[in-house]
Amino acid sequence: MTSLFDPVKAGDIQLANRIAMAPLTRNRSPGAIPTAMAIEYYSQRASAGLIVTEATAISHQGQGYADVPGIWSPQQVVAWKKVTDAVHAKGGKIVIQLWHVGRVSHDSLQPGGKSPVAPSAIVAKTKTYLINDGVGSFAETSMPRALELAELPGIVEDYRRAARNAIDAGFDGVEVHSANGYLLDQFLRSGSNHRTDAYGGSIENRARLMVEVVNAIVKEIGAGRTGIRLSPVTPANGASDPHPQPLFDYVMKQLAPLNLAFIHIIEGATGGARDYQQGDTPFDYAGLRNNYRAAGGKALWMVNNGYDRALAEKAVDADADIVAFGKLFIANPDLPARLKQHGPYNEPDKTTIYGGGAKGDTDYPALGG
Numbered sequence: 001m002t003s004l005f006d007p008v009k010a011g012d013i014q015l016a017n018r019i020a021m022a023p024l025t026r027n028r029s030p031g032a033i034p035t036a037m038a039i040e041y042y043s044q045r046a047s048a049g050l051i052v053t054e055a056t057a058i059s060h061q062g063q064g065y066a067d068v069p070g071i072w073s074p075q076q077v078v079a080w081k082k083v084t085d086a087v088h089a090k091g092g093k094i095v096i097q098l099w100h101v102g103r104v105s106h107d108s109l110q111p112g113g114k115s116p117v118a119p120s121a122i123v124a125k126t127k128t129y130l131i132n133d134g135v136g137s138f139a140e141t142s143m144p145r146a147l148e149l150a151e152l153p154g155i156v157e158d159y160r161r162a163a164r165n166a167i168d169a170g171f172d173g174v175e176v177h178s179a180n181g182y183l184l185d186q187f188l189r190s191g192s193n194h195r196t197d198a199y200g201g202s203i204e205n206r207a208r209l210m211v212e213v214v215n216a217i218v219k220e221i222g223a224g225r226t227g228i229r230l231s232p233v234t235p236a237n238g239a240s241d242p243h244p245q246p247l248f249d250y251v252m253k254q255l256a257p258l259n260l261a262f263i264h265i266i267e268g269a270t271g272g273a274r275d276y277q278q279g280d281t282p283f284d285y286a287g288l289r290n291n292y293r294a295a296g297g298k299a300l301w302m303v304n305n306g307y308d309r310a311l312a313e314k315a316v317d318a319d320a321d322i323v324a325f326g327k328l329f330i331a332n333p334d335l336p337a338r339l340k341q342h343g344p345y346n347e348p349d350k351t352t353i354y355g356g357g358a359k360g361d362t363d364y365p366a367l368g369g
């Protein structure tokens with residue numbers, strides 16, 4: 001029987017256990033540069049088999065929220081290097097989640113105050129988070145403009161450069177954020193992609209940008225250091241598609257030959273119902289994985305959304321390789337030790353999740369602390 005606490009290798013990355021810290025945006029990086037607080041926050045959580053960082057913008061255009069970090073400039077690389085050094089000093093492993101928000105942004109966060117970009121000029125109908133004069137507030141996302149065909153190679157290049165920067169910053173690898181209604185997910189789904197060129201219409205066309213991005217990153221840093229996050233049915237940020245199964249089965253066929261380190265699947269609505277469905281039939285996650293394996297895919301299978309210890313143990317004993325925990329890691333820096341002894345668990349303070357200082361970030365006690 002496989003346990004959550006058994007070691008495993010994800011591509012080139014040796015993990016001490018099968019417990020991952022899911023990516024968690026915390027809005028504490030003013031000027032898009034992680035601070036000393038990030039060094040402490042992530043090193044406190046180094047007992048996770050794998051840390052996936054908070055979503056991190058690949059470019060200024062990829063920004064959609066106040067005070068989220070980036071990985072496009074030399075200063076950001078220097079700041080992240082201190083984080084990866086601290087995690088490695090404690091024996092942990094850490095990959096960075098590479099993010100372009102697409103239409104989930106606000107003019108005020110974009111270069112020159114311009115419109116955010118998207119596959120098509122369709123507003124996300126969701127909210128983003130702004131901080132003005134130190135005060136945080138939620139605001140409607142702005143109307144995006146459709147990306148020109150000629151701009152798409154530049155987006156792929158921004159991902160490639162971000163992946164190179166990540167390795168220079170000492171990360172063990174990257175997770176491509178292709179979930180939760182952000183840019184790559186916007187291209188994948190018919191609700192947000194109304195293009196009539198080679199990047200819209202058919203499933204093959206809608207998946208094209210994501211496939212190009214993953215291939216460019218694999219070429220740059222190696223498949224053994226590359227993972228991807230997908231959320232086949234989530235409605236997050238206005239994501240919608242009535243036929244997710246054939247879409248994501250096609251995505252699996254494209255990813256299978258690449259030999260990625262891991263595939264990270266959010267089951268259901270992110271942070272919500274695990275049995276959430278888009279379209280007429282429940283999504284078949286086992287079928288998705290079986291199709292991936294049948295196509296020769298060998299990446300580790302990481303699952304997420306609403307897992308507790310019992311559900312996670314069941315999953316790794318069946319067919320998942322790694323379980324990612326989100327909210328539990330906010331308030332429990334030593335989550336693996338707590339899972340091992342069946343708790344107790346600290347409760348997160350809802351008022352200090354997005355933005356702010358050390359309170360609610362680095363001050364949650366470890367067991368015996």
Ligand SMILES: Cc1cc2nc3c(=O)[nH]c(=O)nc-3n(C[C@H](O)[C@H](O)[C@H](O)COP(=O)(O)O)c2cc1C
Pocket residue numbers: 022023024025026053054055097177179180229266270271304305306307324325326327328353
């Ligand atoms: C505060 C917060 C921030 C999040 N930030 C991100 C993010 O940056 N990238 C991402 O892919 N998902 C993000 N998520 C989703 C989580 O990674 C995870 O999918 C979700 O919380 C469900 O897992 P859980 O039930 O273990 O918390 C965030 C969730 C929360 C609660």
